[in-house]
Amino acid sequence: MGIAPAAASAGGPAYEAWLAADMHGEMGYMAENQDSRRDIRAWMKDAKSVLMCGFSYANPGVESGPVEGSGRIARYSVRTDYHQLLRDKMGELRDWLKIAVPGSHSVPFCDMSPILERSYASAAGLGWQGKNAMLLSADIGSYFLIAGLGLDMELPADSAGPDHCGTCTKCLDACPTDAFPKERVLDASKCIAYFTIESKGAIPEEFRAGVGDWVYGCDVCQEVCPWNRFEAPARALPPPKIATELPLDELAGPKSANVRSRLKGLPIARAVRKRLTRNALLAMGNSGLAKYKPLLESYTDDKDPVLAEQARWSLARLAQE
Ligand code: B12
Ligand code: SF4
Ligand code: SF4
Structure with a gap:
């Protein structure tokens, strides 16, 4: 937890470069509200400080990796969807503040507001x-989510943490x-997180092999980070409800409704x-496992052209094995 000034002048030259280069794919909203993303006062006029909190979702001791x-x-x-959960937690703080500092105004946010949270x-x-x-x-690596509370009071700001990346380039x-x-x-x-979570159409061919076995999001650039060797346990979030590996034939097969019922309330249920079917068909193509051929064949004439084309690509890839 820490305090930033409302005018934290978020973004800087890297943000300018990022906007200029159009690197947001179908996420057109990211190019909108550019000024408000940099400065909370664009949508909370009376903001003077911002309280920022990190919520660990690490699961120390639980193996996570490719499974055939x-x-x-x-x-x-794998835990209950954090958007409303963390916004509500910040809302509790807002309600407490209203009593502790009568007349105060504060606005909770988590992931959904136009602001550069990082x-x-x-x-x-x-x-x-x-x-x-x-x-x-x-202290806790990078497996944590961020939520904030815009405050109408001027609180002493903390100072930005030092950069500990050094010469490392693992990610x-x-x-x-x-x-x-x-x-x-x-x-x-x-980014695989963009392809598998946000993108609606076909995943471009040149990236399909790279997507590997990821069917929702990607953690590779965090898994390799030395700072995640010391994962702190998650205290503020509910325990995991499912494993980080889901059977591909269940995701794309006739029993997909059963899997989806297990995913209820989790962020992945947003997909x-x-x-999810498109992603599972792609992962089957990358699996090297011939057992998926019949299931893939059943999609080659699917009325959805994205699924049909993905299935054909995956079959062709398996045929090369
Ligand atoms: C859209 C979005 C995505 C998009 C695009 C992300 C992107 N970076 O562009 C996609 C779908 C790809 C994505 C992926 C992920 N996301 Co996301 N995402 C967001 C969201 C909603 C907006 C991010 C945004 O505005 N990006 C625009 C770029 C320009 O901003 P930025 O990356 O945050 O930071 C830039 C500037 O600060 C600047 N900068 C950085 N350092 C410095 C230093 C100096 C000196 C200067 C001048 C500038 C500068 O350059 C940065 C890179 O361009 C935020 C929530 C939010 N409102 O912030 C969550 C958020 C960033 N995502 C989050 C998570 C968890 C993820 C994933 C790990 C999910 C997953 N496992 O699949 C991946 C991680 C990918 C990665 N390596 O960043 C968390 C990150 C938590 C954390 N500890 O950092 C956030 C904060 C959500 C939350 N409330 O917790 N995400
Ligand atoms: S390693 Fe990181 S940046 Fe690369 S695809 Fe995965 S989440 Fe995106
Ligand atoms: S792997 Fe971690 S420490 Fe290394 S450069 Fe990437 S973010 Fe920094």
Whole structure:
């Protein structure tokens, strides 16, 4: 937890470069509200300070990695959807403040508001923005989510945390789709998290092999980070509800409705059936497992052209094995 001034001047030259280069794919909203994303006062006129909090979702001791026949999902998505949960937690703080400081005004936010949360969190001393663009803490690594509370009171600001990346480049080297044009700048239109969570259409062919077995999000640039060796346990979030590996034939097969019922209330439930099916068909193509051929064949004439084309690509890839 830390305090940033309302005018934390979030973004800086890297943000300008990022906007100019159009690296947001189908996420057109990211190019909108540019000024408000940099300065909370654009949408909270009376803001003077911003309280920023980090909530660990690490699961120390639980192995997470490729499992034959399964697709991987990002670690943050195995617990109850954090958007409302963390906004509500910040809302409790707002309600408490209203009593402690009568007449005070504060606005909670988490992930959904036009604001550069990582920059504000960094200015509030929660950590530094690593070369993988993640906010990293020397105490709890990067497996944490961010939420904030805009405040109408001037509180003493914390100072930005020092950068501990040093000469390390593990995350840049490991990214399977080469999504970092330079340190700390992510080309979102090449990120597996974008392809598997946000993108509605076909995943471009040149990135399909790189997507590997990821079916929802991606953790590669965090898994390789030395600062995540000391994962702190999650205290503020509910326990994981599912494993980070999901059977591919269940995701795309006739029993997909059963899997979806297990995903209820989790961030992954936000993905519509078509998107998860597309991702599972892609992962089957990358699996090297011939057992998926019949299921893939059943999709080659699907009425959805994205699924049909993905199935054909995956069959062709399996045929090359
Ligand atoms: C859209 C979005 C995405 C998009 C695009 C992300 C992107 N970086 O462009 C996609 C779908 C790809 C995505 C992926 C992920 N996301 Co996301 N995402 C967001 C969202 C909603 C907006 C981010 C945004 O505005 N990006 C625009 C760029 C320009 O901003 P930025 O990366 O935050 O930071 C830039 C500037 O600060 C600047 N900068 C950084 N350091 C420095 C230093 C100096 C000196 C200067 C001048 C500038 C500068 O350059 C940075 C890179 O361009 C935020 C929530 C929010 N409102 O902030 C969550 C958020 C960033 N995501 C989050 C998470 C967890 C993820 C994933 C890990 C999910 C997953 N496992 O699949 C991946 C990680 C990918 C990665 N390596 O960053 C968390 C990050 C928590 C943390 N500890 O950092 C956030 C904060 C959500 C939350 N409330 O917790 N995400
Ligand atoms: S989340 Fe995956 S694809 Fe996206 S930048 Fe990190 S390693 Fe690359
Ligand atoms: S892997 Fe290395 S360069 Fe990347 S964020 Fe972690 S410490 Fe920084």
